[in-house]
Every structure is written in structure tokens, then in C-alpha cells.
């Protein structure tokens with residue numbers, strides 16, 4: 350039986366956790382700081398739980414340089430519901446903010462006490478103008494756009510790009526910004542994109558130029574950073590909402606820590622339950638009264654979020670409107686605190702350098718042995734986090750060009766497992782191989798994978 354040190358894990362799901370964090374978390378589960386009670390037995394409203402929450406926020410703000418103090422800064426929220434919950438919450442929030450801005454403008458122009466006229470005017474504007482823009486570059490942004498259609502109706506959903514249309518029906522490219530059909534800024538309640546598409550291995554190389562400088566009344570920029578959070582430096586001020594799905598948040602943070610531990614003992618994380626949202630405070634102030642939205646339900650169904658997904662409510666209650674899994678947050682907090690201490694001045698840039706070096710190493714090997722391997726996405730948008738590739742038939746096999754060799758792919762996976770290179774199977778919806786190069790994957794593991802790829806290609 351292999352020891353934990355011997356395993357290199359490239360799965361897209363749970364990730365290894367450093368032993369010191371597991372040990373400290375285990376202790377906290379049994380008897381938190383010698384209180385005689387475990388952390389998950391203590392009220393989420395207790396001072397203890399509040400401290401965990403405050404520590405998590407402070408560490409995240411420090412690591413990512415998030416301005417949280419000023420009125421024009423950001424709120425950091427911890428919720429449940431995962432990335433999928435945020436598909437719904439983000440569109441409902443942005444549409445609500447758009448409607449509220451229109452309501453305020455109507456009141457300013459028509460005068461106080463003209464409630465019926467105000468409703469009528471906003472109703473017309475919704476019907477004639479409202480749009481939510483989606484950049485569909487992979488399976489997750491597709492799901493998000495489908496959720497928007499389900500909630501508010503497809504007539505309001507503008508798919509500004511569907512990358513499949515430029516790539517023979519498959520994801521794998523991001524068409525140039527000049528091809529995006531974004532709605533007029535005044536009509537747009539949001540522009541949504543998934544920064545890294547986990548299933549398809551497509552990542553935005555940088556923040557899109559055409560979305561820079563959007564303040565809030567010109568399409569709130571929403572980014573799903575579930576699978577590349579803290580893997581590169583970002584300017585938080587470019588975004589209205591950033592969200593990170595529950596499992597991957599802890600996973601990416603943990604990865605940072607593991608690299609700092611220089612190959613310390615590892616274990617699967619297995620902890621999900623916290624979704625992180627970073628949201629602009631000035632937008633929260635635009636949250637409309639549900640009673641106003643109710644009057645518009647004939648043209649705008651399902652625009653009122655369930656209370657647990659209402660960002661303003663969660664912010665007002667310091668993420669404790671309802672029960673928050675404090676223990677899960679505690680594990681992430683331990684990791685965050687260590688990161689702040691370990692990375693010091695370099696912050697996320699230190700991790701970015703490492704992530705880039707590992708990804709380059711793996712892609713270089715795939716490109717060098719292009720007779721054997723085919724990298725699925727276009728070179729310009731290759732994900733540094735999820736490296737998706739296929740295996741070609743042997744040249745003398747007589748197989749049809751462009752087809753993948755299922756038997757060889759199985760052979761590749763079986764051979765990899767024999768060398769303790771685990772979790773390399775692609776997502777079930779697309780097949781092939783996926784080497785997830787999250788922060789948890791050490792340079793040594795990346796090098797082992799490359800050595801195996803070379804050996805397989807030469808065989």
C-alpha cells in the first residue's frame with residue numbers, strides 16, 4: 350500500500366490537505382481551544398464562531414488585497430449552495446440592482462407618490478431593454494446561462510458568445526473580443542463569465558479589455574473563479590461579484606499551503622460546504638424591495654432570490670443569517686492564515702509563478718510528443734489549472750485521423766495509476782484525460798507526470 354507521500358493526485362475534485370492542518374482541525378472538532386466542546390458543537394453565533402469568521406475575512410482580504418473598509422469597497426460573504434447556487438444568486442442580484450436603478454430614475458423624473466406610473470415605466474423598460482450577457486466558453490458558463498433562462502426567461506438572456514460555434518460544436522476556444530455581441534451597456538444588468546472552465550480546460554488568459562471600467566450601471570461584471578481562485582493575481586476592482594464554489598475554495602487554498610510545506614504529508618481534503626462571494630458594497634445598496642419586484646412578476650418571474658441567496662441580507666448579518674458550517678470555515682481559515690504568513694509580500698503572485706511553471710512543463714511535454722497527444726483547447730486559452738488532452742492512435746494503426754484511441758487512453762490511465770499518478774481521467778461529459786494542476790499539485794508531482802508522459806509516448 351502506498352504512503353501518502355508517494356501519491357500524486359491530479360483529480361479535479363477533492364485535494365490533499367497538509368497533516369498539520371488536519372491535526373489541528375481534528376483537535377478542534379473534539380475540543381476547540383480547551384473549551385471542552387468541539388467547534389461544530391458551538392453556536393455559529395457565539396464569539397468563538399465570530400472570531401473564526403473575522404479571521405477568515407481578514408486573511409482573505411490580506412491575501413488578495415481586497416478593500417473591505419471603505420464604502421466603495423467589497424464585502425466578503427460566506428454562504429452555502431456552491432457554485433450552482435451562485436448561478437442563480439448572481440443573476441437574481443444583478444437583475445434586482447438594474448431594476449432598482451431604473452425605479453430610482455423613474456421616481457426622480459416622475460416625482461414622489463406616482464407609484465403606479467413608476468411601476469408601469471419600469472415594466473416597459475424591462476420588456477424593451479433588459480439583458481443579461483453571458484460569455485459561454487465551457488460547460489459551467491453554459492449551465493449558468495441556462496439557469497438564467499430558467500429563472501427570468503430566455504428573452505432576457507443574451508449569449509454574447511457561444512464558443513462552440515467557432516469550434517465545430519465543441520468548447521476549446523475563446524473567440525476574440527471583437528466577435529462578442531455584448532448588449533448595450535445601459536441595457537445590460539450583468540456580464541457573466543467563468544474565468545476557468547474546469548471541464549473543458551479553457552481559461553481566460555487575462556481580464557477582458559472590453560469589460561474594464563464597468564462601474565455597476567453598465568453591466569455588473571460577474572466571474573466564476575471556482576477553479577482558479579488564488580492561482581493568479583487579480584484586480585478585484587474589475588469585478589462586481591466574484592464567487593468560488595464550495596469544494597474548490599478550500600482545495601485551492603490548501604494547495605498553496607502544501608507547496609509552502611515543501612511536500613509535507615498529504616491527505617484528501619474532503620471538506621466542502623463554504624461558498625465565497627466577494628461583492629461590491631455599492632451594488633448591495635441597490636437591492637430592491639421585494640414588494641416592488643413582486644409587481645413586476647408578470648414580465649420578470651423569479652427575480653427575487655430565496656433569502657439565503659440574498660447577498661444584502663447575508664452581508665447585513667455578517668454571513669450568519671442562518672447556520673454557517675463554522676468547522677468547514679475554520680479549516681479554510683487555518684490554511685488562509687498560514688498562507689498570509691508564508692507568502693508574505695509575494696501574496697498570490699508567488700503561487701501564480703509556480704502554477705505557470707508547472708503548467709508550462711506539462712504542456713511542453715504534450716506539445717513535444719504531438720504524435721501521441723492532442724491538447725484539447727486552443728493554445729491561446731489553455732487552462733493552467735485543468736490540462737485536457739487526448740491520445741491519438743499509433744501512426745501505423747490505419748485509424749481514421751482525428752479520432753482518439755480509446756484503448757490507448759485506457760492504457761495510459763492504467764499505466765499512470767501503476768506509478769501512483771492518480772485522478773487523470775477526464776470529466777465524464779467530454780472523456781479523454783485531464784491533469785488538474787491545482788495549487789495542491791507539487792512541482793515534483795508535475796515532473797513525475799511529465800516523465801510518465803514521455804515514457805508512454807516513446808513506448
Ligand SMILES: Cc1ncc(COP(=O)(O)O)c(C=O)c1O
Nearest residue numbers: 431432433489547575576594595
Ligand atoms: C468552474 C465551476 N463552476 C461551478 C461549479 C459548481 O460548483 P458546485 O458543485 O459547488 O455547485 C464547479 C464545480 O466543479 C466549477 O468547477
